[in-house]
Amino acid sequence: MSKQHWIHDTVLYQIYPRSFYDSDDNGVGDLNGIAAKLDYLVELGIGAIWISPFYPSPMADFGYDVSNYQDVDPVFGTLDDFRALKDQAHSRGIKVIVDFVPNHTSDEHPWFIESRASRDSPKRDWYTWHEPQPDGTPPNNWQSLFGGSAWQLDKGTNQYYLHSFLAKQPDLNWDNPEVRSAMADNVRFWLEMGVDGIRVDAVNWLSKDEQLRDNPPNPDYEPAEGVDPYNAQIHTYSAMGSHIFDYLNVLQDVVKSYDDRFMIIESYPDHPGDHSHYLSFYHNLDQTVTAPFNFDAIGLPWSAQAFRSSIGSYMEKLRPGDTAIYSMGNHDQHRLATRFGQESCRTAAMMLLTLPGTPIIYYGDEIGMHDTHIPPEFVQDPFEKNNPGHNLGRDPERTPMQWSDAPHAGFTTAEPWLPISGDYTTNNVVRDLQNPRSLLTLYRELLQFRSTSDVLRYGNFELLDHHEDVFAYKRMYKEKILTILLNFSGNDVDVDISAQNLVFSTLETTEFGGSLKPHEAVILTSDN
DSSP states (O other): OOOOSGGGGOOEEEEOGGGTOOSSSSSSOOHHHHHHTHHHHHHHTOOEEEEOOOSSOOOTTTTSSOSOTTSOOTTTOOHHHHHHHHHHHHHTTOEEEEEEOOSBOOTTSHHHHHHTTOTTOTTGGGBOEEOOOTTSOOSSOOBOTTSSBSEEEETTTTEEEEOSSOTTSOBBOTTSHHHHHHHHHHHHHHHHHTOOEEEEOOGGGSSOOTTOOOOOBOTTOOOOTTOOGGGGBOOTTTSSOTTHHHHHHHHHHHHHTSTTOEEEEOOOOSSTTOHHHHHHHHHHSOTTTEEEEEOHHHHSOSOHHHHHHHHHHHHHHOOTTOOOEEBSOOTTSOOHHHHHOGGGHHHHHHHHHHSSSOOEEETTGGGTOOOOOOOGGGOOOHHHHHSTTSSOOSGGGSOOOOOOSSGGGGSOSSOOSSOOOTTTTTSSHHHHHTOTTSHHHHHHHHHHHHHTOHHHHHOEEEEEEEETTEEEEEEEETTEEEEEEEEOSSSOEEOOOOOOEEEEESSSOOSOOSEEOTTOEEEEESOO
16 A cells, blocks of 8 residues: 555544533533643544534434534534634644534424425425325335434425434435535535545435335344344335435545545445445545445454454455545444453454554543443433334443543533443543553554554555464565464464564563463564
8 A cells, every 4th residue: 555645644533522521611522622632632643533513403413413514513612613623633733524414404404494394495305305195104114213214294384304314304305406516515615624524424325216115124134122123124225326426426526626635434334244335435436535434343243253354355355545444433333342342452452553544543442431321311312212222322332531530530520411431530541641551551552653654554464364363464565564463362372473573562571472362462573
């Protein structure tokens, strides 16, 4: 891999602004709070931040229901606060990526207010409206991701509007060129302000079947706790329509019209591990400015063979110039430490930061934050409220950052918007910074090593096969070779490998003798 773009030479860090740091003591994190912690990110080794939505919003889905794409919600600050944050980040060498939500708006967005005013509204066709069936039921069987029908009857005009998410998040009609133009203008607004890129949310739903045909049932669906009822259908017609790449190219063309910007795609395949889904974005968009997240790691079991198979297969299919962006966690998924266990977090960190491509760290994963129990009376997430009992709520992975052992984990002096994990007095940034063996220290050391290693940033990738419990691979750049061994097991593992010199270990190992300790990961080199 040759260096073509700053995205190849950076580490991304996702910030959920409500939960990062509260600068004005109202219990909710804000933009000035992010600015106050930029030096922490510099010292950690972060090169770019992705900020989840901070636009004006009724907060039905905590910012993913946008009522104005070109401003800042007062709970997070002002446009001037954002400009200051962006400038302060840039002065420290940190790029800024903003979340962009193209599929839907809030039902309180002026566009939708005008659209629903009457059937003759000039903006009626900016959203998807349809007559009820003869018996008054919705136009088809499409389901909302948050539960129930994807159609909401508007009694004022006696038509249904489409909402792939909440009823308060009506889908925009991307088949309308006026919508495409308006959304391009919204992207242009932020690029003109100087942001370095956009993360494009929920792209699967931008294009749907024009005939509004019913989705077929999913024959493999079995209701159970933790299984999303949305999976009862195969979403043949309600998502991934024939024009999806045409519409994404509208946004990409705006990004391409500015120097040195990048667009990251959020798109989950219907079937986990379906690499053809991810590859379709590389093949239908411009790889020099666009790449999708790879979410495989979120659904994989903690198994060396599972990761070896998934990543090996993915890397084989990528073309030169394709940028792999591995996501091991985000604001919609259970915490890495919860899924894989605290003892595996060090191994996961080594894997994430030594694979090819651009790694992304979800805030708090660097200190091993885990899902926090949210009592029913404190639940905020509409996903949980609409699907109680399915363990689908996203509040547990969105709890406030644990900065110190001060009250409320040093996040705020007020009552925080979500409960804070009870382990914050022992698991926090201040404490970890004082511990040379902490997970945070490991992240900082790995990021420092990566920043000085051309092999890890630009090198090729080759799988190795040493032991069923070890995920092993080489990274090669010019004449230099690094070998990475990741022990996924809780046992000592002997590895048959020619004598190599230890460069880095996730444990206290000082030299490598051919044996890996439980959960140990190492970087080796043949250099003297």
